[in-house]
Amino acid sequence: MPNIVLSRIDERLVHGQVGVQWVGFVNANLVIVANDVVAKDEIQQNLMEMVVADGIGIRFWSLQKTIDTIHKAADRQKILLVCKNPSDFLTLVNGGIELSRINVGNMHFIQGKEQIHKTVSVDENDISAFKALQEKGIESYIQGVPTEKETDLYTLL
Structure with missing residues (x-):
């Protein structure tokens, strides 16, 4: 089983x-960005690579490659796994990746979404994915930065 030290939803x-606060707080040495679009976009990859400190590895994998590959990680790899939304995490979990908790950082407000917290807005698809994750026993909590108090996301849905 891969050593996933933090699973985070962040649209950014x-x-x-x-790249700085969370990686340091959880002592991660590898960031895996699981996103089908970014896996093919070198410009976005280059921008994200600039944020991560020297000595921290970063991979940009599609959701399927993440499912197929993450279990090969060595125990010494402390992985921060980041996706854009709860549906992507549901895909990973349904694909066999074991998670117990998901940190929810930023899900921006756009037309059709309801703001449930200062940094989190959801639509019906998000709510459905979060409920499916909850049914699988996975905690989801809102916490923008490590110094903030955790808020149970499910109490806000």
Whole structure:
């Protein structure tokens, strides 16, 4: 089983909060960005690579490659796994990746979404995915940065 030290939903994927604060807080040495679009976009990859400190590995994998490959990780790899939304994590879990908790950082407000927390807005697809994750026994909590208090996401749905 891979040593996933943090699973995080963040629409921005890797930026200062993830690449510096969270990586350091959970002592991760590998960031896996599981996203079908970014896996094919070298410009986005280059921008995200700039944020991660020297000595921290970063991989940009499609959801399927993540499912197929993450179990090969060595125990010494402390993985921060980041996706854009709960549906992507549901795909990973349904594909056999074991998770117990998901940190929810940023899910921006756009037309058709309801803001449930200062940094989290959801639509029906998000709610459905979160409920499916909850049914699988996976905790989801909102916490933008490590110094913030955790908020149980399910109490806000």
